[in-house]
Amino acid sequence: MASLRVNVAGLVMENPTILGSGIIGETGESLLSAYKAGAGAVVTKSIGLEARKGYSNPTLVELPFGYLNAMGLPNPGIESFGEEVLLAVRGGATVIGSVFASEAEVFAQLSSKMEAFGVSAVELNLSCPHASGYGMELGVDPGVVREIVLAVKKSVTIPVFVKLTPNTHRIIEIAQAVQAAGGDSIVAINTVKAMAISIEAGRPILSNIFGGLSGPAVKPIGVRCVYEMYDVVDIPIIGAGGIETWQDALEYIMAGAVAVQIGSGIGRRGLNIFKEVNFGLERYLKSRGIESLGELVGTAHA
């Protein structure tokens, strides 16, 4: 029997496909809908201390090979998010709680709240490319990354995943900082900082001017980041960026990912994407006589 079951730093999932953060993950019921559609686990929208409205529209630009977005981290705030997590967990979903903050202490506080709500792991957003004072602004400095991961590790007992940005030349140092500080897994990549200008209007389209590029356009960047990190860290890596088919997922796995996250593909292909990717992977394993997906992790490395 070919098995898609994976274990990421103690978090066991029936299959390697995970709903990415910020994709329909603002409510318990929508998290549950992605889980029921076949995801092995679901990541919540990144949640902060207080409610945040996000940027005004336009917050999304549709492009031929992906999306450009600058939502501005809208979220209801950690206190009111508890009931959403509870709803998804009670419904049977494996939930990973994503959090964002501007300092280590608040990351720790949010993470321990998430643990109390019942999530199976936390994911630290050190990578959002379009929110001043948050995300990527912290995640490009190995010292800051180390400090945040250390603080969160002290505050929770569940696995701590750290989501990194590709918008840096120091990705290897940053990955090493995560591992040194005791981070349990790395998620790569978040979106690539980008922009679009309407030549008709003669101005940037996003209200925030800059946003993050996702979808097939960024897949080669994501695969490269995973490949580079696999050579320097031992902790498991979760791949993300432009995954729409089982072949895309397999590419990340061969680069060194043990599991994958899917975001934009849900808009471009629909919620059925989890089942389709899993079905394709399972058929591939069977046709090659491979027993477990784990045997393929990192096999592209010479």
Place this chain on the structure above:
Amino acid sequence: MHKLAFLRIKETVVEGKGFKTLRFMFNRKVRPGQFVMVWIPGVDEIPMSLSYLGRIKGITIREVGESTKILGSLKVGDSMAIRGPFGRGFERLSGKTLLVCGGAGAAAVLPIAEEMDNRERVDIAIGARTKDELIFEERSKMYSDNVRTSTDDGSEGCEGTVVDLAKHMMKERKYDFLQACGPESMLSSLLKVGKEHGVSGQFSLERFMRCGVGICGSCVINGKRVCTDGPVFWGEELESMSDFGRSKRDESGQKIGL
């Protein structure tokens, strides 16, 4: 992918007090009830139903805030940026149908009558707060022999809500389906009244929209995305949604009353 399209406005029509229609060429196939995102550079991007679906499409705007006021002030020859169409529209049903329009909801509903193009099969109920705010009455008469109106203040048609009017019409005549758009409190009472008369139907909802393509999650109602799973839902689907007629999410995702 929905490329941002820049369109020149070919015609503008004042439909009633605070209502304006903009007409433009937009060469995409659209179902009644589908919507577009309209970009007002420097201000906002907002959802609008397409109120005309022929070769020359249209949107009908109720002026409520900054963006809708700016759209309402556009003139022939001005340009406008839209992307879409989005969502699941109304189905083409075979059977005797009552179309029920509350306020700006008429924009989403009238294209159904146009598509049916069968005067005997479609009846239309249009409601507004007052006479000046009734829209599409003349247009409705081109597609139906039985067009009725209601106003909350009784300044034209039946005095009362459009749900009262629809109830009255369902007593007079047996309908197979209801298709409706308007304020959610209206839709939820209409759904109940329809059930009492054994008539099922489709209802078009509004929620706060950002992406329009089903990824950001800001428009969800009980786990369904209004931008892609809706905006048009069957009454049976809505009955299983605990938020329908009761609550929505604000821009931060917090649950608030309707």
